[in-house]
Amino acid sequence: MGAAHPEAMAPPKPGRTRTAPPQMPSTWWSAPRIRTYLLFDATGFIYFLVGFHAIHMIRALGEGPEAWQAVMSSLSHPLYILFHVVALASVIFVAVRFFRLFPKAQPPSIGPAKPPPGNVIHAMLYVVWIGITLVMSLALSGVIF
Amino acid sequence: MPTTEKTIVLTRFDPDKDETPRKQEYQVPCEPSWKVLDAVNFIKDELDSTISYRWSCRMAVCGSCGMMVNGEPKLTCKAALDEYGSRVEIEPLANFPIVRDLVVELDGFMHKFESVKPWIIRAKERAADMENLNEKGTYSQSTEELADFKQFSMCINCMLCYSACPVVANEPEFLGPAAIALGHRYNLDNRDEGTEERHEIFRGEGTVFSCSYANECSEVCPKNVDPAAAINQAKFGAVIDWAKGLVLPRGGSN
Numbered sequence: 001m002g003a004a005h006p007e008a009m010a011p012p013k014p015g016r017t018r019t020a021p022p023q024m025p026s027t028w029w030s031a032p033r034i035r036t037y038l039l040f041d042a043t044g045f046i047y048f049l050v051g052f053h054a055i056h057m058i059r060a061l062g063e064g065p066e067a068w069q070a071v072m073s074s075l076s077h078p079l080y081i082l083f084h085v086v087a088l089a090s091v092i093f094v095a096v097r098f099f100r101l102f103p104k105a106q107p108p109s110i111g112p113a114k115p116p117p118g119n120v121i122h123a124m125l126y127v128v129w130i131g132i133t134l135v136m137s138l139a140l141s142g143v144i145f
Numbered sequence: 146m147p148t149t150e151k152t153i154v155l156t157r158f159d160p161d162k163d164e165t166p167r168k169q170e171y172q173v174p175c176e177p178s179w180k181v182l183d184a185v186n187f188i189k190d191e192l193d194s195t196i197s198y199r200w201s202c203r204m205a206v207c208g209s210c211g212m213m214v215n216g217e218p219k220l221t222c223k224a225a226l227d228e229y230g231s232r233v234e235i236e237p238l239a240n241f242p243i244v245r246d247l248v249v250e251l252d253g254f255m256h257k258f259e260s261v262k263p264w265i266i267r268a269k270e271r272a273a274d275m276e277n278l279n280e281k282g283t284y285s286q287s288t289e290e291l292a293d294f295k296q297f298s299m300c301i302n303c304m305l306c307y308s309a310c311p312v313v314a315n316e317p318e319f320l321g322p323a324a325i326a327l328g329h330r331y332n333l334d335n336r337d338e339g340t341e342e343r344h345e346i347f348r349g350e351g352t353v354f355s356c357s358y359a360n361e362c363s364e365v366c367p368k369n370v371d372p373a374a375a376i377n378q379a380k381f382g383a384v385i386d387w388a389k390g391l392v393l394p395r396g397g398s399n
């Protein structure tokens with residue numbers, strides 16, 4: 001058997017090892033899941049615009065009937081319609097993602113009670129969503145209330 | 146056995162020579178049954194003995210062979226090589242400083258682990274505790290009580306979740322998925338009484354509320370621990386504890 005290396009049991013040298021900073025793979029943004037996540041994050045910009053538009057409408061309401069009518073007529077512009085279609089698609093995309101991830105964020109028990117299984121919560125979210133959409137659609141179209 | 150030649154691209158970094166990490170290509174005759182780690186081992190054994198990387202068990206238990214494979218964090222002993230094309234790029238885990246070649250620094254990660262107090266905390270030993278002890282002198286735990294946290298105790302500390310997390314990438318001080326999942330595992334353990342202490346840690350800056358629920362940690366976890374679930378359950382618990390402190394005497398604690 002050969003002799004042990006003379007420095008095999010030597011105490012470590014003082015100071016820290018020089019390290020290279022963390023590296024991100026050059027293609028990190030092209031992974032499908034990351035692209036979906038980036039799209040999810042980007043929808044925040046749409047909500048910013050929707051919020052800005054809502055404030056603009058409230059201001060117009062305060063400025064009088066002419067200003068309000070001007071805003072209402074501008075809503076029929078094809079660009080506004082396109083914007084609202086994109087906003088609706090964003091909301092559906094975020095809602096579906098949220099519904100998928102929400103059930104597993106439930107604690108295993110809340111006091112003595114156990115939440116229902118994840119797939120039941122998932123289904124309940126869709127039922128509530130469809131229910132609220134239905135009631136609002138009926139209310140806004142004047143069928144109820 | 147027929148072999149397929151693949152180009153394996155490794156990240157190389159020698160702290161004594163290199164300013165920044167560089168790439169080096171190797172032509173490797175790969176067998177169909179190989180995992181990614183087998184190709185790296187082949188390079189080490191047959192082509193270039195100077196490469197450095199960590200590995201041990203080869204059965205997805207030790208958690209030491211995590212690397213970026215074509216941009217995704219993988220346990221290389223578990224990732225089948227034939228699922229990749231003719232060019233496979235292997236890099237050290239993203240979001241970690243590189244010590245050498247494919248070896249990353251663990252100091253920050255270990256410190257984060259320690260900071261969530263990953264051990265059973267008893268408020269104090271009480272006479273009532275002795276009544277709960279069974280004849281073997283251990284605390285009894287039912288199957289249901291074990292099921293509450295078992296999933297979160299399956300972590301092998303492979304750090305893939307830190308590598309995948311977009312929050313860790315932007316906020317290196319973020320406590321991170323595995324550490325929070327571990328803390329949450331003890332919070333769910335019925336033998337533990339340290340939940341309030343850990344929730345106080347979780348309410349601090351750079352902890353659970355930094356998580357944007359990208360769910361990437363759970364997507365890459367090789368043991369299905371689902372750290373994203375743990376983090377978001379911990380958010381709920383930390384808020385409930387905080388609210389109890391506002392409305393109940395002594396925060397609702399006994």
